[in-house]
Amino acid sequence: xxxxxYLNNAATSWPKPPAVAAASAQALAGLPGAAMRGGIExxxxxxxxxxxxxxxxxLKNPARLALGANSTWALNLAIFGLGLKxxxxxxxxxxxxxxxxxxxxxxxxxxxxxxxxxxxxxGRIAVADWQQALQKLEPRLAVFTxxxxxxxxxxxxxxxxxxxxxxxxxxxLDASQTAGWCPVKLEEWAIDMAAFTGHKYxxxxxxxxxxxxxxxxxxxxxxLGGTGxxxxxxxMPPEMPTHLEAxxxxxxxFYGLLAALEWARENPVTAEWQRVDTGLERLKNHLLDIGxxxxxxxVGDTGNAVSAAATKADGATKADGARAAGGAGTGAxxxxxxxxxxxxxxxxLRGISPQDSGDALRDSYDIxxxxxxxxxxxxxxxxxxxxxxxxxxVSLSRFTSQxxxxxxxxxxxxxATTADAF
Amino acid sequence: xxxxxxxxxxxxxxxxxxxYRIALADQDFLKLLEDNGADxxxxxxxxxxxxxxxxxxxxxxxxxxxxxxxKVGYLPTAAATQKADFExxxxxx
Numbered sequence: 001x002x003x004x005x006y007l008n009n010a011a012t013s014w015p016k017p018p019a020v021a022a023a024s025a026q027a028l029a030g031l032p033g034a035a036m037r038g039g040i041e042x043x044x045x046x047x048x049x050x051x052x053x054x055x056x057x058x059l060k061n062p063a064r065l066a067l068g069a070n071s072t073w074a075l076n077l078a079i080f081g082l083g084l085k086x087x088x089x090x091x092x093x094x095x096x097x098x099x100x101x102x103x104x105x106x107x108x109x110x111x112x113x114x115x116x117x118x119x120x121x122x123g124r125i126a127v128a129d130w131q132q133a134l135q136k137l138e139p140r141l142a143v144f145t146x147x148x149x150x151x152x153x154x155x156x157x158x159x160x161x162x163x164x165x166x167x168x169x170x171x172x173l174d175a176s177q178t179a180g181w182c183p184v185k186l187e188e189w190a191i192d193m194a195a196f197t198g199h200k201y202x203x204x205x206x207x208x209x210x211x212x213x214x215x216x217x218x219x220x221x222x223x224l225g226g227t228g229x230x231x232x233x234x235x236m237p238p239e240m241p242t243h244l245e246a247x248x249x250x251x252x253x254f255y256g257l258l259a260a261l262e263w264a265r266e267n268p269v270t271a272e273w274q275r276v277d278t279g280l281e282r283l284k285n286h287l288l289d290i291g292x293x294x295x296x297x298x299v300g301d302t303g304n305a306v307s308a309a310a311t312k313a314d315g316a317t318k319a320d321g322a323r324a325a326g327g328a329g330t331g332a333x334x335x336x337x338x339x340x341x342x343x344x345x346x347x348x349l350r351g352i353s354p355q356d357s358g359d360a361l362r363d364s365y366d367i368x369x370x371x372x373x374x375x376x377x378x379x380x381x382x383x384x385x386x387x388x389x390x391x392x393x394v395s396l397s398r399f400t401s402q403x404x405x406x407x408x409x410x411x412x413x414x415x416a417t418t419a420d421a422f
Numbered sequence: 423x424x425x426x427x428x429x430x431x432x433x434x435x436x437x438x439x440x441x442y443r444i445a446l447a448d449q450d451f452l453k454l455l456e457d458n459g460a461d462x463x464x465x466x467x468x469x470x471x472x473x474x475x476x477x478x479x480x481x482x483x484x485x486x487x488x489x490x491x492x493k494v495g496y497l498p499t500a501a502a503t504q505k506a507d508f509e510x511x512x513x514x515x
Contacts, residue, residue, distance in 0.1 A: 363489075390433065
């Protein structure tokens with residue numbers, strides 16, 4: 001079997017920590033959790049996952065986390081659960097994934113007004129533009145992604161949420177990309193609702209995720225069914241998280257996610273930021289050297305001024321001398337500051353379609369990347385790329401080695417120099 | 423010639439791409455494509471060499487030289503007709 005180099009972690013991370021598969025397999029081999037009807041002596045994996053996530057997201061009350069299949073599940077619950085009505089306005093952005101866009105398009109069909117704000121040319125939401133749109137539109141809801149899944153640019157979620165609240169809007173944060181890689185502090189940032197998934201940088205299995213709903217906010221569930229409690233009621237029980245958790249959950253998956261969360265607590269991602277960032281910068285510089293158009297979140301990353309000086313900025317300088325690149329780095333006191341970008345970049349090789357580039361990487365070199373629109377079709381108009389052809393996206397993880405990057409760069413050189421043969 | 427076909431999953435706009443598993447060795451198939459009017463280009467510089475062929479009308483066929491799986495892209499505006507014609511040609515081989 002071929003030894004693949006997997007660089008599609010922004011879609012689904014791989015590999016996982018070894019304990020993840022073992023935990024899921026063990027759960028499948030054992031009695032299901034409901035066998036003893038959840039007695040006090042039984043281990044409650046969902047409660048254990050909630051505790052870990054509450055710690056990670058800075059939440060006082062783990063019960064505000066409803067667990068489900070993924071971010072799409074969570075975003076649908078949040079967007080349709082608010083009881084928005086025709087005439088209401090929603091502000092969102094062109095960086096959003098279809099898991100936000102399609103529910104919003106459905107609301108538009110019902111008579112709601114939705115405005116999709118442009119990002120800057122790096123895929124980042126400009127706070128000033130956001131504030132201006134909020135003041136002009138006075139939306140009831142503001143939905144925004146924490147990071148672009150195309151360029152990796154991380155948004156200033158705290159500032160965006162504050163601006164929304166200042167204008168009376170509720171907020172939904174899509175933390176699908178960032179959870180597990182960047183700090184996500186939901187109470188500190190005063191986020192009303194947040195969606196996350198287990199299968200990306202949280203390093204858990206597919207089919208795990210959840211929705212945070214702040215204290216005092218009650219959503220109308222649109223998925224109704226069994227809860228194991230209050231079975232005599234005609235409606236979903238009002239208490240969280242049961243209110244939003246109809247049906248039997250993906251228990252084996254959540255055993256895997258729990259193992260991933262415990263592993264990540266023991267092996268903090270902060271220790272990997274600089275190493276992975278170095279690989280990303282090397283790749284970016286190489287792409288620029290071979291004439292590719294590169295789109296990434298290191299350009300314009302001002303969220304981390306201390307670390308910017310500790311990180312090579314050559315690549316960004318080549319791309320645009322007027323812009324600075326930020327990255328994970330070590331500050332004067334030795335503290336590691338978080339990056340303002342994900343370990344993600346997009347590119348287009350000169351004279352070769354993204355689809356042909358991606359096929360060549362996979363078929364001729366066993367390197368797996370993602371090509372296309374990345375389920376975020378609107379952002380391409382902000383990035384200056386052709387929406388009909390998309391981009392090649394490379395997304396690294398803490399398991400990506402420098403040797404992997406070397407092999408990718410060598411393959412890209414081969415492909416770029418044979419553009420005429422595509 | 424017998425073949426198996428599956429729509430290729432991808433994330434591109436208006437994509438009409440299909441994968442075919444065919445029963446012919448690569449060089450024989452490239453010759454047949456050329457006989458059918460295709461412009462065939464071979465890229466020997468990649469670790470596993472590839473080919474691309476374009477038929478009159480815009481159907482694009484590509485694959486690895488050493489593999490019997492090909493990827494075929496049809497024009498979105500004429501996909502149904504082009505697919506039927508291409509598969510008819512494959513069947514006739």
